[in-house]
Amino acid sequence: MLRQRSRSAVLIVLVAAVPAFVGGYVFAAVMLLLGLFSVAELTRALEANGTRPLRTGALTFTALLIAAVALDASPAVLAGLLTAAVLGTLAIAVFRPQPIPGLQDWALTLAGTLYVAIPIAHFVALRALPGDATRGWVNELVDLLGSDGTGLGLSWFGLALSVTWLTDTAAYLIGRAYGTTKLIPSVSPGKTRVGAAAGLAAGALTGIAAAALFGVPVAWYTAVGVGLVLAAVGQVGDLSESLIKRSLGIKDMGHLIPGHGGLLDRIDALLFALPVAYYLARLL
Numbered sequence: 001m002l003r004q005r006s007r008s009a010v011l012i013v014l015v016a017a018v019p020a021f022v023g024g025y026v027f028a029a030v031m032l033l034l035g036l037f038s039v040a041e042l043t044r045a046l047e048a049n050g051t052r053p054l055r056t057g058a059l060t061f062t063a064l065l066i067a068a069v070a071l072d073a074s075p076a077v078l079a080g081l082l083t084a085a086v087l088g089t090l091a092i093a094v095f096r097p098q099p100i101p102g103l104q105d106w107a108l109t110l111a112g113t114l115y116v117a118i119p120i121a122h123f124v125a126l127r128a129l130p131g132d133a134t135r136g137w138v139n140e141l142v143d144l145l146g147s148d149g150t151g152l153g154l155s156w157f158g159l160a161l162s163v164t165w166l167t168d169t170a171a172y173l174i175g176r177a178y179g180t181t182k183l184i185p186s187v188s189p190g191k192t193r194v195g196a197a198a199g200l201a202a203g204a205l206t207g208i209a210a211a212a213l214f215g216v217p218v219a220w221y222t223a224v225g226v227g228l229v230l231a232a233v234g235q236v237g238d239l240s241e242s243l244i245k246r247s248l249g250i251k252d253m254g255h256l257i258p259g260h261g262g263l264l265d266r267i268d269a270l271l272f273a274l275p276v277a278y279y280l281a282r283l284l
Contacts, residue, residue, distance in 0.1 A: 020127060020157055023147030028070035028124050034263065035062045035120040041254045041262045042112045049248045054096070054109040057089040062117040069121040070128075086110060115271070116264070122275035126160070129153035129281055135215025152281070155214040159223075160230055160277035162210040163203045164269045167231040168238065171199030188242035196235055203231020218284055226280055230273045237272030241265070 019030040039062045043053040065081050093106045131152030132139050139151035147154075175195020183191040207227020208220055218226065241264060245253065254262020 016161065020154065020161070021141060022145045023127055023142060023150055023154065024145075025070065027127050027147075028066065031120055031124050032063060032066045032070075034267070035066050035117055038116045038120070038263045038267070039113060041256075041264055042116060043109070045245075045248055045250060045253055046108055046112065048250065051108050052105045053112070054089050054092050054106065057085075057092045058109055058113040061085040061088070061113055062120075065117045065121050066124060069124045072128075085113065089113075119271040119275050122278050123157075123270070126274055126278040126281065127153045127157045129156060129278075133215030134217050135213070138215050151215070152217070155211075155216045156277055156281040157274075158214040159207065159210040159216050159226070160274050161270070163206045163227050163230045164234040164273040166206045167199040167203040167234050168269055170202035171195040171235065174198035184239060187239055187246060191239070191242075199235055200228060200231050203227040203234070206231075222284060226277075226284075229280070230277060233276050234269035234273040237269040240272070241268035 019027045036059055039058050040055070043055045043058060046053045061081065061084065065078070065085075068077055068081060089110050090106055128147075128150055129152050130149050132149075133151035133155035135151075135155070138155055142148065142151050142154055171191070172195065175190075175192040175198065179192025179194040181193045182189060183193050183196050204224045204227040207223040207225075207230070210216070211218055211220070211223035211226070216223065216226075241253070245251065252261030253264040256262050
């Protein structure tokens with residue numbers, strides 16, 4: 001199981017890294033597909049639990065939001081899309097053929113769609129941040145691959161991705177080997193306090209290393225803080241999806257990735273960590 005999980009993790013890193021390095025519309029297109037597949041995965045999980053999700057509205061909003069961010073749409077356009085998501089899905093529910101879906105179907109569809117679409121739109125925004133990294137190779141690479149002037153975005157994206165995944169790895173391995181006291185057993189019986197602490201420590205150390213490697217323009221002590229924050233919110237993201245799965249009575253969101261479950265099982269921490277990284281990059 002561990003070997004299968006490790007092989008899948010390496011493959012996921014490679015699949016994610018290539019579009020991230022390229023950036024631009026290539027990365028946005030991959031994120032659009034990720035958003036659509038993730039929303040489809042979530043709606044299937046809802047259906048299995050007896051909900052009748054409004055799949056067409058969910059997929060349409062996800063595609064439009066990610067595309068709008070990729071095209072650098074104005075705040076007014078983004079606000080309009082959010083308004084359309086709330087009112088449009090309700091309108092779809094009104095005119096849907098019998099049996100009429102309940103308010104719960106609409107609410108779960110809307111909440112699930114926002115849970116996936118808004119963070120993945122932030123993935124696109126983070127990678128597209130303009131500015132230069134402090135490492136020349138990062139700036140030269142983005143210029144070579146056609147996403148000129150976004151070295152800063154790639155540096156922060158690389159840091160956030162590294163911190164989140166190494167936090168998850170450390171929490172899993174150390175928690176499995178040494179953890180005894182459960183963290184929140186009612187939500188995720190497998191997670192332990194020792195694992196969570198190991199994840200935070202790994203996040204802090206990775207923050208320093210990744211900031212240096214990718215040329216994130218922050219001091220080392222700031223990189224420690226960034227690593228801790230991203231490690232913490234990433235673990236909250238992991239627990240949040242565990243809560244969703246426990247409420248739906250399922251172990252995994254899907255079975256696409258051997259050893260990991262579905263797409264959402266793999267990106268649950270990123271859904272929390274990368275949006276936070278985007279705002280940290282804007283503030284620091």
